[in-house]
Amino acid sequence: MGRRREWAVDGSTAAVLVAPVVVNHVMSANPVGILGSLVAGGVIAATARRWPLVGWLVVVVGTLVDGNFVFALPVMSYLVGLRTERIRVVAAAFVVVAAAGTVLNFVVLGTSQAEWFSLTMMLVLLGVFPWLAGRYRAQQARLISAGWERAARLESERRMVRLRERARIAQEMHDSLGHELSLIALSAGALETTPGLAGKQSAAAGRIRESAATATDQLREIIGVLREDGEPAPTSRDDIAALIAKSRAAGMTILVETSGELPRSAERTAYEVVRESLTNASRHAPGATVRVTLTDDGEASTITVVNDAPERPAGRKTHGAERLGLVGLRERVRLNGGTLLAGPTPTGGFRTVAEVPRAGAPAHEEAGESEMRRRARRSLAAAVLTPAVLALVTALGYYPFAVAGSVLEEAAFERMSIGTPRGELAGVLPSREAPGDKQAGCELYSDGNFPMADAAYRLCFTDERLSSKERLK
Numbered sequence: 001m002g003r004r005r006e007w008a009v010d011g012s013t014a015a016v017l018v019a020p021v022v023v024n025h026v027m028s029a030n031p032v033g034i035l036g037s038l039v040a041g042g043v044i045a046a047t048a049r050r051w052p053l054v055g056w057l058v059v060v061v062g063t064l065v066d067g068n069f070v071f072a073l074p075v076m077s078y079l080v081g082l083r084t085e086r087i088r089v090v091a092a093a094f095v096v097v098a099a100a101g102t103v104l105n106f107v108v109l110g111t112s113q114a115e116w117f118s119l120t121m122m123l124v125l126l127g128v129f130p131w132l133a134g135r136y137r138a139q140q141a142r143l144i145s146a147g148w149e150r151a152a153r154l155e156s157e158r159r160m161v162r163l164r165e166r167a168r169i170a171q172e173m174h175d176s177l178g179h180e181l182s183l184i185a186l187s188a189g190a191l192e193t194t195p196g197l198a199g200k201q202s203a204a205a206g207r208i209r210e211s212a213a214t215a216t217d218q219l220r221e222i223i224g225v226l227r228e229d230g231e232p233a234p235t236s237r238d239d240i241a242a243l244i245a246k247s248r249a250a251g252m253t254i255l256v257e258t259s260g261e262l263p264r265s266a267e268r269t270a271y272e273v274v275r276e277s278l279t280n281a282s283r284h285a286p287g288a289t290v291r292v293t294l295t296d297d298g299e300a301s302t303i304t305v306v307n308d309a310p311e312r313p314a315g316r317k318t319h320g321a322e323r324l325g326l327v328g329l330r331e332r333v334r335l336n337g338g339t340l341l342a343g344p345t346p347t348g349g350f351r352t353v354a355e356v357p358r359a360g361a362p363a364h365e366e367a368g369e370s371e372m373r374r375r376a377r378r379s380l381a382a383a384v385l386t387p388a389v390l391a392l393v394t395a396l397g398y399y400p401f402a403v404a405g406s407v408l409e410e411a412a413f414e415r416m417s418i419g420t421p422r423g424e425l426a427g428v429l430p431s432r433e434a435p436g437d438k439q440a441g442c443e444l445y446s447d448g449n450f451p452m453a454d455a456a457y458r459l460c461f462t463d464e465r466l467s468s469k470e471r472l473k
Helices: 002-027 031-047 052-065 067-083 087-108 113-192 199-226 240-249 264-284 319-335 367-403 410-415
Strands: 253-259 289-296 300-307 339-344 350-357 442-446 455-462 465-471
Touching: 002 031, 002 052, 002 067, 031 052, 031 067, 052 067, 052 087, 067 113, 087 113, 113 199, 113 319, 240 253, 240 264, 264 289, 264 300, 264 319, 264 350, 319 339, 319 350
Parallel strands: 253 289
Antiparallel strands: 289 300, 300 350, 339 350, 442 455, 455 465
């Protein structure tokens, strides 16, 4: 259902974008143009979700054939920013389009500098700015998602705190009350079997022994209630070997390699990493071989769990539960001053690597969320600073190039008189002309207007003499 909805949205978007082009070709009775427009719409619909940059390039190329494609350019640019994370690929596409357009306009079409500048500004306004807006929106959505994951993680942590407190109570009851009750039962049993003890006293000792045994059983039941279902009795050290043995007994193939001895401070983290990794492997890669490597070099402990690609399909995956499990695991490692990396391997398996330094200090902020915040801030800064940078580039780049050697002073223009020989004006006229529509026998010059530096004066010569002068602005 969700896939159909995505196709419907993408198809509708593509239909709206190519509608002006199709209508234009229908009115001009151009069947080839209609077919080409429909093909372009199909490509846009097919690539808008996963490869929006392809649809964007189709629109850019389409503008060379039909200017009505320009209405689709800002929409596709926004989708590229919203759905494409690889900035370098998009930036390279913009650079290639700008360079190819420059060559096409100057070499093939003979476009003037002013027209080229206008086309460049159109690419910026309809391409770069919508892309920045889409990218900022995507970063904002990721930040919101990270906030919800953080809330879920905090809730999970609060639940874990309650479970640990219940386990602590159970441990204390087991250690203190259980031991005392065992001593009472032992003493009552010895008293019950004392030779020469009257029957009444012996029966009373038996009742004491039975009551102590009943109290011990009730204590075990209470401990079972305080623990989570299936939770083992709290111990001072988590037995990774027992965990692996239990998983092997369930049918998993697990290879273990150790180097060095893990410190007690890293044993709990190692246990959690191995347990979460084995749980994910059994769920998402049934039948795959799992390799567990535990190493310690004296400065840091490294726990690596890698599973091969699954031998058979794992069925429906629960990405949300897996994500929360990894998020909680990453937080536990972080609280111990370590780092956790988890991701797929090139061969289709999955790798989880945790590194816990012996003298680690907890990080102050979760790395993934912090990185998302930094990306969102960078996207916002790019959206704000890009206009200023473009203005600076225009002022320091295009404008000096456009005005260089083409500026005619106003006072010199006023002093020129009709009939003056062209040779006498050689020291007054600029070394080159300004861009613009030229007429035979006429020359164009700029007054240095910003930012286009286009033509402001027209001087016409007949028989090498000034026949007319005109102020265009």
